[in-house]
Amino acid sequence: MMIRQFTVCGVVLLLTTSMLNADDAAPVKEGASVAKVAAERFFRQHDQNQDGRLSPEEFPKRLQGLFSQIDVNRDRQITLSEDIAYRERRRQRGNRARPDQRQLPENVTALRDLEYARVGGKSLRLDLYLPRDAKGKRPLVVWVHGGAWKQGDKGRCPALRLVTRGYAVASLNYRFSQEAIFPAQIEDCKAAIRWLRSRAQQHQLDPERIGVWGSSAGGHLVALLGTSGDVAALQGSAGDLQQSSRVQCVVDYFGPTDFLQMDAHALPNAPFKHNAASSPESQLVGGPITEVPEKVAAANPITYVSKDDPPFLIVHGDRDPLVPHHQSELLADALKQAGVQFKLHTVQGGGHGFGNRPELDRLVDQFLDRHLRASVGGAAEEKAANNQATMRGRSLGTCTSCGRAVARSRRQ
Template sequence: MFTSTSSFAQRPGRRDLADRVPDSVQLVADVPYADSDNRRQTLDLLVPKAESDKPRPVIAFIHGGAWRAGDKRQALPRVARFASSGEYAAVSIGYRLSGEAQWPAQIHDCKAAIRWIKANAEKYNLDPDKIGVWGTSAGGHLVAVLGTSGGVEAMDGSLGPHTDQSTNVACVADFFGPTDFLKMTEGALPSSRFDHDSPQSPESLLIGGAIHDHPEKVATANPITYITDDDPPFLIVHGSADPTVPFNQSQLIHAALQEAKVPTTLVTIEGGGHGRGFPPETNNLVRRFFDHHLRGQESEWQDQSLEASEPRVRRPR
């Protein structure tokens, strides 16, 4: 049993976990990747039960929650559909939250998880060179940093027993992740949920003080800081009416990647909110993106806009 100083209210039990994973998929739950007994520093691995004559590519998901909430198990249904296809293995990565540890602890955890995947690739028949990462909100921020900071010693950290492994990833799906904390206020809508400049904002709590008082540390959390022309391809998806993470955050990293000649596609969900109103086509784009970069099923990519879907109306019971 792994323990943590963080609270896990209503944590799913083993039976609940089984309900989240198809029978065709093996779940290896709560695997420690950092040589610790902190349950936040664990991952869940989903591997198809059917044998494969070649190593499978991996989709690693990182959850959101403003770096101060959320649980890796929330993502199991989302990634299980990839593993159930038999064509991918999938991983959901946990990490320490800002109430327990400040930046860069979160990216150090995620990098250690990537190293664990590569070090255990042969055991689980995984392709260590075909790891795609996907995250939403705070998780989108973390996968963006994973994508741009491979080999940056200060971001790689030294957690876990597999420091001989690279932290490079093959592609990045960044869903509405923050990318430049100091420019969030200027892009915020009147309906914004947060005063991003407040000492109590999620960004400030992650950094350990009001963001404008710590610009140098904030720069280390900005994935744009590390962009080079050899970074992996990005798929960026964001709602234009996001009240939580301003849409300009995706525009900023997209422009910076373009300037560096890194393959990048920005999908705007017109009228979409913070992960709300995303039409079904969004999931198809994610699948096609990973198929393109991890399975060699090439397709054309260009920036595009999709109309937000109508919110589902709850029917009275």
Template structure:
């Protein structure tokens, strides 16, 4: 079994476990928690293709503790553009923690959290999955009042492939060429902050940036080739169109980038490229490369979960201010 296939199996198994803990309620029906918080599962935000529904889950903090419209963190799952769903799989420093535990941390801090599904590369290729995610942002903003969300305080957050989506949302908000017409239109898809956890930013340079002998190939047969419909080196113009580096501009919102120095799946040089581009245009941002750390912040015994999450929380608090 290839290394990539093994990674597929592990992620797929984790997704099945995660889905097993999702309450089986009617789509959109509120689920109340003991602390006063609430969840709504499987809210359909767009219907694409031949009746294919795209859904999101929404988690909200207790109204008794947090008054006024809530800032929203929009989580976009990873999985090599080909795997997983909104239930996700999120490893944190040497062990697996499902996103709902991190979601709970955010909800406890006063944030609403939405987790989006999007079409995977076996079903649709770039730019359609990006159109899906933008449709999700538009739907959430259009329904902000009824969902008690602040439409002016949206942040994108994703890991691996989801980090790419987060960076693309930050750099291409409301860009007509990449907006798509899925779902609700005429509403902004912009975000006011973005967090990129070890996401790719330039598909064509990934092989040249490999940092370990076990690094995955990003050419023929790679997840990136499946997502684009061609190996990146063979379609450079399309690859550039799919790069957030092509769209960084002075209006790009604040960004947090976190990556491991020994990432054998997405080279840390991908985050360095984004760091340089944001610096060049003066966008407020922070880029942290954690030493001796692999994909998913795995492998570094000296890196504690709180080191990653405290920085993450501090960034969100600074730019979305849940106490406002």
């Protein structure tokens, strides 16, 4: 997601999450125009006295931890050039994000840049990480990165730690909204699942034990993988169409689920409007979301919820300024009504990202172990214990884009 009225250049999105330490100021090279535009807009929003500098008092409180990283000369003032340089350093780090083979544990094999599909001449690739000492077929977890559907890279893969627990892990790239609008993104994710299933024997993967995990825009896409397994309109034409794109469980970290509900339930300090034509959601569907409700419905994971969907673990902070917590409540609501197993875990005080939280790692591990390590269909019933969301009244409609029933929340 992006900060208020920013073209989602990515830098401001990263400001809301945990950061690497800044290097010394470096000259701005290629890509500088993107960083410059984003920095100028940020200054226009926050430079209250218009002196061309941001003081600690003017700098957004939610981002105070980044002030010293941007203020490289330590004069307690951030200049426009310092902001631009910081954003450019972040962009360059993103380009170098893929983990180094030498940094992997000794018992992990990395197969990088495997082409899972080719669309319009573009090669779509994924990385696959395999435990060397695992016996038999390995359960697989597929990571889908966030980045407002406009940026990000498969190299940043929080799920990589699961390989040491005996899982195979894949991390994929997909087309961004500036390359192709929805449903390109979900079509790519489904093509990757089918490709991995078709290569299961080659890589000792269990094709019947595939889970997906993603955050933010990636959370939206994994939720769609979970709810639209039977939707032909979202399958696309790339990859091995003889294989299924269904998954066996979903870990959704703060993904959007109903775009038109986001502004109505945003926090008072929400930094931008999702209904705006420049929002990530509008750019994803190819127009202002208020003007293309049918396209929005086709992109909403809750549109496709049905009783045969896989179990969900939904994790969301109640102080998320970018994706309102209500979005996860809506998904939990729809899953409950359909009789799908789920757990909604609210991170008290959590924003858009959680940093290093061992308790969340344990929560994810337990969920994946329950649904991927056990024999298929052997997970215990959890519905009563896990249905923790506040329920909202809902009505049914029809999505004219796909013909399926649409569950819509009545505005509160």
